[in-house]
Each structure stands twice: as structure tokens, then as C-alpha cells.
Amino acid sequence: MGNRRRVAERRNKRPVVVGGVIAAVVGGAGIAGYALYGGGAAAEDGSSRAGERKPAVKTGPLSAAEVSSAAQAFLTAWQQGKVAQAAAATDDPKAAAALLTGYTKDAHVTGAALTAGARSGDRLAFSVKGTVTYKKTAKPLAYDSALTVVRRASDGKPLVDWHASVVHPDLADGDTLVTGEAGDPPVKAFDRDGGELTAKRFPSLGTVLDGLREKYGKKAGGTAGVELRVVRGKDSKAKKASDKTLLELSEGTPGSVKTTLSPTLQATAEKQVASRARSSVVAVRPSTGEILAVANSNPNFNTAFQGSLAPGSTMKVVTASLLIEKGLASADKPHPCPKYFTYGGWKFQNDDEFEIKSGTFKASFARSCNTAFISQAGKLDENSLTQQAQQVFGLSRDDWSVGVPSFDGAVPVQSAAQMAAELIGQGGVRMNPLNMASVSATIKSGTFHQPYLVAPSVDDRTLATAARKMSPSTLSQLRELMNYTAAYGTAAKAMTGLGPDYGAKTGSAEVDGQKQPNGWFTAYRGDLAAAGVVQAGGHGGDTAGPIVATLLKAGR
Structure with missing residues (x-):
């Protein structure tokens, strides 16, 4: 009889569910209800009778009920201000507790109401409404977020897969929310x-x-x-x-801050990236380094300035300058382009396994022959490409001062097959459209001008400079290579009608686990250079090429 009474008491303490809404009142918290589908969380008392076998660890895909139950347990506790209980419903209680505590203590969010939305597999969307109060000022806060439920390996229990983005989608792990006087004036x-x-x-x-x-x-x-x-x-x-x-x-x-952006080119760039998912583009003025446009289809991350992606064959512009300077290639001299070339134990090949018989280096560059570059790897030092990128093109030195956060590329010193892969923009090489627009600008102007968005005179900062220029012969040949590629090579379709004072190079960068390569394109026309990338887009001439070419046309 006593046991029945305790069970009844526990049941009577459950929240009342009306129309799928859990109504909860917690002293001083001002809590609202939220809608969840699925049943309530199963009770777990962790008890085990003597002689009973330990239950087997549950594995396999999560059921809809398990996802809903785990999400309900977490959201209910968070909404009721029970931080420890909410954190325990995740797979990282320590990190969850810290951020959820800061949500009220540092971000000053009160009266949080959480409303569940649609479930898609193991993922549950939800919305958040609350009030941010700081001293005598208060404003409503509303946003959408989502969580994912996973099964804990040790016992199979469904838990919320903890990431800071659960609390707010703009948070990355390690970030925090703070309300107070702004760190920086607007x-x-x-x-x-x-x-x-x-x-x-x-x-x-x-x-x-x-x-x-x-x-x-x-x-x-x-x-x-x-x-x-x-x-x-x-x-x-x-x-x-x-x-x-x-x-x-x-x-x-x-x-007030004045930038170098051109309103016409910026509008054109915005329109171009809006038409292609995962695309980014940058336009610069070769004679000065001024950034005239920057746009990304994803407005939440500046891939154009801060991306770190393998640039594929657009890197061959830098490599070609190295080979010409070393006397290992010349625009109009014969150069090997076999179907395959093995170096460092890796077998490299050309796209569609093509070959060029009795061709010149210009022909190999225009058609983007990988083996034409890989075949010269054994004649180079391990640091040759790194030095060329740093000394001539101003890349991979971490010293650009653009005016906003940016990444100035990486060309690490590597050996064997990885060094060979870097020659064609794979391996450890990492770039973004700003870097590759600067490469084309350097070829056009004849010397490196560090790109900038805010004039250095505004804050007396010093712009990066190159250690040396290319020889006149090397520069002339590079312009010839890029011009020929724009007129007759892989860039010809995109660059139609833009000549004759122009040059271009296409690129396709393979990414592990990605069906289509990232498509790259870098080019110049007159006193304008631009570069773009379309991630998982395929060949650069067909994807990034039209974006870049449109900017070059608009810049006239």
C-alpha cells in the first residue's frame, strides 16, 4: 500500500499537459510553455534487483519517440531554469552548464519560452522568445535554433548532442553571450x-x-x-x-569609416553570388590594391576574405612563375604533358586522362595539364614554391593588414608527393578569393600591392610589400600564358568578348568526401582583377568563371 501511495504522489507532481503544451510556473522565472510532440520522458530510477541481469546497451538508429523525449527533457529543464538538469540531458554537461548559466547571468535573458518545431530525423528545430534586461533597459529577444539527439555509446541513452549553437545559432563552440556596454562603438x-x-x-x-x-x-x-x-x-x-x-x-x-568599395561593383557582386550557392568573389584594383567588391552567398562567414581552401589549378599561376624563373619551362618551348606522372609514390593524372603530345608549356597551361607541373617536382627544392609565393606574391606570411579580418594564404613547406600536389594547388596549399584576385593583380601590375579595404592613411598602418619582383621576361611570359588561356584555353568561354587586354586561369580543387570539386577562377581585365570560388560547384570555368567575368565587364 505504501509503494502505491509513493507512485501516486510522483504522478501527481508531473506538469499538466493541455493540448500538447506543458505549462510550468517556476518562482521568479516568468516561464512560458512550449509545444512538443511525442510522449514524456520515461522515468529512470537506476534501481536493479538482486539477481537481475544488467540490461543490454541499446544501439541502432534513434526512434522518433526517443528524439522527442530527449529533446523534451532538455528544453523543459532549460526553460524552467534548472541548469544542472538541462546540462545532464546533453553529452557534454560541463560545457552545457557553463553556457546555460551564462545565458541568464551574463546575457541577462529572462522569461525564456521554448517552442518546439518540426523534427527531421534526429534533429529538432525550436524557437526561443525571451527578454534581455540590463539595468533599466529591456528588449524582447526572439530567434530560431535547433538541436540534434545522439545515442550515448556507454549505455545507449539518447542525449542532446551539445554545441554552443544549440543556445544560439550564431555561437561557435567556445563563444559566449554577453549583454552590457558595447565593447566597440558603432x-x-x-x-x-x-x-x-x-x-x-x-x-x-x-x-x-x-x-x-x-x-x-x-x-x-x-x-x-x-x-x-x-x-x-x-x-x-x-x-x-x-x-x-x-x-x-x-x-x-x-x-565614420570610408572604404574603397565601389557601389556599382558591389551591387554586381551581390547579385552574382545570390544566384549560386556557396559562392564568393572579390575584385581589386591591380595598380593600387584597393578592394572594390567582396561578396559571399553565405552572409554569415566571409569566405572571400577568410576562407582557407585548396585553390586547385589557379595556383598554377604562381607555380608557372617559379618554373619559368628556374628555367624549367618557357611559354613557347616544348613541355611534357603525359596522361600520368608518378612522384613520391603518388600517381597523378590529368582531368579525363588527357595528354598533349609535342605541345608547348603555353598549351599545357591553357588546358590546365597537371602532369606538366608535377613532372618538374624533382627539380625543385622543398621550399621553392613557398618562397616564390612569399617573396613575389606576398602570400603565406600572415602580415596583410586589410582593415578587417583576413587570411593571406598558406603555402607550407612539404616534401615528396605533398610537395608535388602543392604545385597544382592541392596538398597543403590554402587560399581564398582575395588571395587569388591579388595573384592576378600582381601579374597585371607587375608587382605585388597588398589588397586593402580601408586606406592605410586612416590609421597609419603599414601595408605588406613583396621582397622582389619577377624578371621582365618571366612577367611577360606569365601574361602571355594567362592571355592565351583567356582567349583559347579553359577560360575562353567565360571570358568571351572581354579581350584583348585580359588574362585568366581556371581551377578545380578536389575535396575529400565531396562529389564535385570546388570551382575556381581568377582573371584580370584592364586595371581590374577578380577571383571567385563556387564550393562543390564543379569546373571553375563553368561555375566561378561567369561570376568573375561579369564583374570584369561591369568594371569597364
Whole structure:
């Protein structure tokens, strides 16, 4: 009888469920209800009678009920302010507890109401509504997030797969949410013609504007307001990600920063990337290094400036300059382009296993023959390509000062097959469209001009310079190679009608686990150079090529 009474008491303490909504009232928390489908979480008392066998660890795919139950347990506890209980419903209780504690203590979010949305397999979408209160200022907060449920290996228990993005989609692991006086005053950014640049007008510039605020907020004469913002952690800072404002509680006074962006080219770039998923593009002025346009189809990460991707055959521009300088290739002299070439134990081949018999280096460059470059690997030192990239093209030195966070490429010293792979833009080589636009600009201008978005005179910073120039003969041959490729090679289709003062190089970079390669394209026309990438897009001439060519046409 006593046991029955205890069971009844436990049942009476469960929250009342009406119409699929759990109504809960927690003292001082101001909690609202949230909708969840599926049944409640199963009770677990962890008891085991003597002589009973331990239950087998459950494996296999999660059922819909398991996903809903695990999600319900986590969201209910989070909503009710039971941080320890919510954290225990995840596979990383320590990290979860820290961020969920900070959600109310540091971000000052109160009255959080969590509403579950659609479930897709192991993933559950949900929305969050609450209030951010700081001193005497309060503003409503609303956003959508999602969680994924996984099975714990040790006992098969379904748990929330913990990542900071569960709390807010703009958080990366290690980031935090903080409400208080803004670390940096706001800024108003302007294009080269004096027009204001806003994320509403140009969606791609959201991350750029964040970077400008971070660098110039205190220097541009503004005063800080109060805001809820993402404060980047160690890993995010290593990727040069900027803090991000999520909600402005009170406005500060903005300062002013003028950029080098062209409103016409920026609008063209925005339109081009909007038409292709996972695309990015940059345009620069070769004679000065001024950045005239930057756009990404994903507005949440500036791949154009901060991406770190294998550039594929666009890297052959740098490699060709090295081979010509070393006397290992010459534009109009015969050069081998076999179907295959083995080096360092790796067998390299050309796209579709083509070969060029009795061809010149210019023909191999224009058709993007991999083996023409790999065949020269044994005649180079391990650091030859690294030095060429650093000394002539200003790459891979980590010393660019663009005005916002950027990555200036990586060409690490490698050996054997990896060194050979770097010659064709694979291996350890990593670039982004800004880097590759700068490569074309260097060929056009004859010398490296570090790209910049804000003039160095604004803050008296020093721009990076190259250690040396290419010889006139090398430069002349490189221009001949790129011109021939634009007119008759793999770039001809995209560059139709843009000649004769032009040059281009296509690229396709293989990525492990990706069906289609990343498509690259770098080119120049007159005093304008541009480069773009379409991730998982396929051949660069067909994907990134039209994006870049459109900018070159608009720049006339």
C-alpha cells in the first residue's frame, strides 16, 4: 500500500499537459510553455534487483519517440531554469552548464519560452522568445535554433548532442553571450563615392561591417551603446572571427569609416553570388590594391576574405612563375604533358586522362595539364614554391593588414608527393578569393600591392610589400600564358568578348568526401582583377568563371 501511495504522489507532481503544451510556473522565472510532440520522458530510477541481469546497451538508429523525449527533457529543464538538469540531458554537461548559466547571468535573458518545431530525423528545430534586461533597459529577444539527439555509446541513452549553437545559432563552440556596454562603438561605413554601406543594402557586408566596427569603432569617434553580443572564444579568434551584435538595447553614437568599395561593383557582386550557392568573389584594383567588391552567398562567414581552401589549378599561376624563373619551362618551348606522372609514390593524372603530345608549356597551361607541373617536382627544392609565393606574391606570411579580418594564404613547406600536389594547388596549399584576385593583380601590375579595404592613411598602418619582383621576361611570359588561356584555353568561354587586354586561369580543387570539386577562377581585365570560388560547384570555368567575368565587364 505504501509503494502505491509513493507512485501516486510522483504522478501527481508531473506538469499538466493541455493540448500538447506543458505549462510550468517556476518562482521568479516568468516561464512560458512550449509545444512538443511525442510522449514524456520515461522515468529512470537506476534501481536493479538482486539477481537481475544488467540490461543490454541499446544501439541502432534513434526512434522518433526517443528524439522527442530527449529533446523534451532538455528544453523543459532549460526553460524552467534548472541548469544542472538541462546540462545532464546533453553529452557534454560541463560545457552545457557553463553556457546555460551564462545565458541568464551574463546575457541577462529572462522569461525564456521554448517552442518546439518540426523534427527531421534526429534533429529538432525550436524557437526561443525571451527578454534581455540590463539595468533599466529591456528588449524582447526572439530567434530560431535547433538541436540534434545522439545515442550515448556507454549505455545507449539518447542525449542532446551539445554545441554552443544549440543556445544560439550564431555561437561557435567556445563563444559566449554577453549583454552590457558595447565593447566597440558603432560605425557608419561608406563606399568610395560616399554612400552608406549597410547589411540591408548589401547582405554580404554583414561580417565586413562587424570587422570594421571591431577595428575602427574606438578610432572613428563614436560612443558605445548597450547590446547583446556574441563574444568570440579562442577557436573563433584563431579563425579571425569578429564579435557580433545580436540585439541593440540602446544606441551608441556611430563614427565614420570610408572604404574603397565601389557601389556599382558591389551591387554586381551581390547579385552574382545570390544566384549560386556557396559562392564568393572579390575584385581589386591591380595598380593600387584597393578592394572594390567582396561578396559571399553565405552572409554569415566571409569566405572571400577568410576562407582557407585548396585553390586547385589557379595556383598554377604562381607555380608557372617559379618554373619559368628556374628555367624549367618557357611559354613557347616544348613541355611534357603525359596522361600520368608518378612522384613520391603518388600517381597523378590529368582531368579525363588527357595528354598533349609535342605541345608547348603555353598549351599545357591553357588546358590546365597537371602532369606538366608535377613532372618538374624533382627539380625543385622543398621550399621553392613557398618562397616564390612569399617573396613575389606576398602570400603565406600572415602580415596583410586589410582593415578587417583576413587570411593571406598558406603555402607550407612539404616534401615528396605533398610537395608535388602543392604545385597544382592541392596538398597543403590554402587560399581564398582575395588571395587569388591579388595573384592576378600582381601579374597585371607587375608587382605585388597588398589588397586593402580601408586606406592605410586612416590609421597609419603599414601595408605588406613583396621582397622582389619577377624578371621582365618571366612577367611577360606569365601574361602571355594567362592571355592565351583567356582567349583559347579553359577560360575562353567565360571570358568571351572581354579581350584583348585580359588574362585568366581556371581551377578545380578536389575535396575529400565531396562529389564535385570546388570551382575556381581568377582573371584580370584592364586595371581590374577578380577571383571567385563556387564550393562543390564543379569546373571553375563553368561555375566561378561567369561570376568573375561579369564583374570584369561591369568594371569597364
